[in-house]
Amino acid sequence: MKTYQKLMLGCAAIVPALAMANSAFAQANGVAISDPETVILTAKALDAANQSISTTYKAQLDQASARQAALQTEMATLGAPLDTNKDKRLSDEEIAAAQAARNPILAKMEAAQKTAQAESARLSAPATRAQAWAIEQISQKYSAAVKTVVDSKKISLLLSANSVQYSAPAVDMTDEIKAALDAANPTVSITPPANWQPSQQTAQLQQQFQQLVYLSAVRRAQAQQAGGAAAAPAAGAKAPSGR
Template sequence: MKNILKPALAAGIAIASLSAPLAIAPAAAQSAPTIGIVNLRAIVVNSAAYSTAEEQRQTTYKAQIDQANARRTAIQQQLQPLVQKLQTDSQSGNVDQAALQQQAAQIQQIQEAGQRELQQILAPVIRSQAYVEEQINDQLQPALQAAAQKKGVSLVLTPDTVVYADNSYNINQAVLDELNTLLPSAQIVPPEGWVPREVREQQAQQQAAQAAQAPAQQQPAAPAVSGR
């Protein structure tokens, strides 16, 4: 690993004697950073706050979840005979392509409308999930830093950037322990008016852009200079 991260600095090194190649080893030997590998998403979903919130959400939002499940079943029952008819008609000897396209369009329309309806029913549940994950993500970086410091890790990588590594480099559990200490549980019901961070950032950017444009719009136009 040292040779991969710290290539030998051959340029500029003069070898005095070929009979004593080990004489240059101390100059080339340098301390490499201690490496840790973490799967951040796995840490989030395995955290105590996330797991507890998932359980609590089934009770807190039971009405919405039950309504969505019932509506999903109804939509599937509505679609089933239409899909079967489309399959049967498409396999018949006398295929009417226009009719098949009309049937397929009807099925797609029902599916899309049903998806929008389900998203509307489950909007409070989705909002709760985003709220919980934001609370966890707020503590994820401090947990990572604390775990790295305790283990003496100076370089942290994610699994998708690593081709191979021994399991001893894995610090998932250490980060998870720190996260559970910092955030043992999370609030699952967002406060009134709460929106996800990315939405807040977009709103802030829009407000900043509008504020920057306002002074320019309020400045009086320069008086015209009349020629003589």
């Protein structure tokens, strides 16, 4: 598993004098904001935990990946009769036509998908549980990191960035809190207690993390496809003839 760069709104560049004025204004009023999810999900400890998990549970994760790959092959084989234009993909129109005809192949495909997903979840469960344990430990350290920054910056009111409509860049303490968290907790355990179960907050954070992983993978695939498309004409272009 890999961790991914935090997703935050970019801020326009500000001249040094204005940045200093904003910082002084924020400190004078003692008001700041932070994005807790960004701090926790981009923590150095989570990165280290994911690397350890990918090594410790490599066999199970490889089996889960292989099961997903097998599912793709199985779905392609099952769905082949529904592919009326033979382009090796099922369009919305082809699926709608199969639904209208009550084609039993759709039920077989759905059953195959459910079975594969259940098997993949079972295989990856130890790694998933270990990651949830790491996230929960880090989230429990967030308050201490906040206190470190609040005390050092003399902040009297810290708001969640998600509930603020606008703030000057200098008011955002997310990076400072992340630095404090990373310094105090560079690593966490990936071995949960025997009877431990993730809290609802931990489950939500882990779901957000997995969504970020998925979106990052999609963007990388799109970038690779765009790069390949751009390189193709160049590779096939004729060199200008010399005179």
